[in-house]
Amino acid sequence: MTDFEPWTPADAAEWIAVPGADDDKYSRGVLGVVTGSSSYPGAAVLGVEAALHTGVGMVRYLGPARASDFVLHRRPEAVTSPGRVQAWLLGSGVDPDHLDDETRDGFATGASSGLPLVLDAGALSLREEATGPVVLTPHLRELARAAGREVDDVAADPGDAAVRAAGEWGCTVLVKGHRTYVASPGGTRLVAASAPSWLATAGAGDALGGVLGALLATHADEIAADPEATARLAATASVVHGIAASRASGGGPITVLGLIDALPATIASLVRGGSTEA
Template identity: 60%
Template sequence: MLRVVSTRDTAPTYREHMGEIFGRDEAAAWIAVPGDDDDKYTRGVVGFATGSARYPGAAVLGVEAALRTGVGMVRYLGPGRATRLVLQSRPETVTTDGRVQAWVLGSGQDPAERDELTRLQIETALGQGVPVVLDAGALDVWQRATGPRVLTPHAGELARLLGVAREEVLADREAAARRAAETTGGTVLLKGAETLIASPGGELRRVRNATPWLATAGAGDALAGILGALLATHADATDLAPPAAAAAWIHGEAAQRASGGGPFTVLDLCAALPGVVRDLVA
C-alpha cells in the first residue's frame, strides 16, 4: 500500500512557530511513496476544473505538474479546446467524472467569463467535501467550499479578495495573508519572491527558495498542480498549511534546477519535478 512519509499521525513534531522557514526536510515529509500493493486509485486521484477558451494552457500545465509530482490518476473536466490540448499532452488523463481525493479549481479562468458548464463543474467540486485548491478564477467561491481549502493568490488577487489596494497588501504581506486566512477559514498561500503560507489560526510559514526567473506566465498553474497532487495523496490531512508549504518548496526547487541560473519554461520546471521528488525520498 501507499507508504505516506508523513500524515496527520506521523508528521514531524516541530513547533509551529510564527513565521518559521519551511525547507527541504519539512517538504520531504509530505511525499507519498507507493508500495507493491498500490494501484492508481490508492495512489491518489486529483481532479481539475481549470483552463478556458482564452487560457487553455493553464489546464495543460496544472495536469502536467500533478502527474510529475506523483499521483495515480488525474481527472480533467473543462472546455473542449482545453480538453483536447490536455489529452494531446498527457493522453493518460481521464476526462470523465468520478471520485477524486482533491480538486484544483480556477487556474486560467476569469470569474467574469465563467460559463454555465464551468460554473456547474466548480460548484459540484466544491460540494464534495474533499480538499480543494482555489486558484485564480475560483478565488471568489471560497464561501461555497464544503471541505478544507487552500487559496493561492498573488498580491493583486489577494487585494481584490480583501477589498483593499494592492499597495496595502505589498506594504504588509504577512498581515494581509493572515487576515485572508482568518476571513476565509482556509489556508492562504500568497505567491511572491518569498511565499507566505498562512493558517486560519494565525500561524505563518515562509518558503524562500524561488529564483527570480520563476516570475513567468504559467508558474502559478504548475504550483496549483503540485499542490493538488500533494493534497490528493494526503486527503485525510486536516491542516493544509504544511502540504501547501511543501508544494511551494518543491515548486521553487524544480524552478532552480530548470533555471540553472538562466531563463526556463514552465514545462522545463515540470520536467524537473520527478528528480526533486526522487531526491526528497532518497
C-alpha cells in the same frame, strides 16, 4: 511582520507520499481538475502536467472542451469523465465573469464535494461555497482584489495579509511570490524561499496549483485527521515548485514546462534526503 516559521526542503520531504508495492492508481490519489478556458487553455495543460509529474494515480480533467483537447493531446493518460477523486484543483486560467457550462458545473461539483480544494485565480470566490478544506493560492493583486485592499498595502507585508485573509475567510491562504507565505485559520504560519527570481513568468502559478493539488490528493487522509495539514502541504508545494525551478533554470531563464520536467528529479532527491541541486 507576523512571525513565520521557515519551511525547508527537509520539512517538505516529510510531506511527499511515496507509493508502496500494494498501491494502485486510486489509492495513490486522484485529482479532479477544472482549470483553463477557451482563452487560456494552456493553464489547464500546465496544471495537469505538474500534478502528474508530482505524483498522483490519476488526473480527471473536467474543464471546457477546447482546453480538454489540449490536455489530452499533451497527456493522453488524463481521464475526462467524472468519477471519484480525493481532491480538486479549480480556477487557474479562468475568468470568473465568463464561465462556460463545463466550468460552472465543475466548480459546483468541487465546491459541494466536501473534499480538499485548491482554489486559484477564477475560483477564489468559491471559498464562500466550499464544504471541504480550502487552500487559496492568490498572487498579490488577486489577494488585494479579493480582500478589498490596495495592492501596495498587501505587497508591503504579504505575510500579514495572508494571516488576515486566513482569519477572515476561514481557510488556508498561500500568497505567491519570491517568498511564499502560508497562513491557516488555526495559526500555522510558514514561509518558503526556495524559488529563483527567474520564476516570475507566465504559467508558474498554474504549475504550482498542479503540484499542490497532487499533494492534497495524496494526503487526503492526513487532511481529514488534521486540518493544519493543508498549510504544511501548501508550503511543501512551494518548496518543491521552487527547487524544481532552480534545477530547470541553472541560473538562467526558465520555462514552466522546463520546471515541470524537473519535478520528478526534485522529488526523488527530497525523498532520498540528498542534495536538492541538479
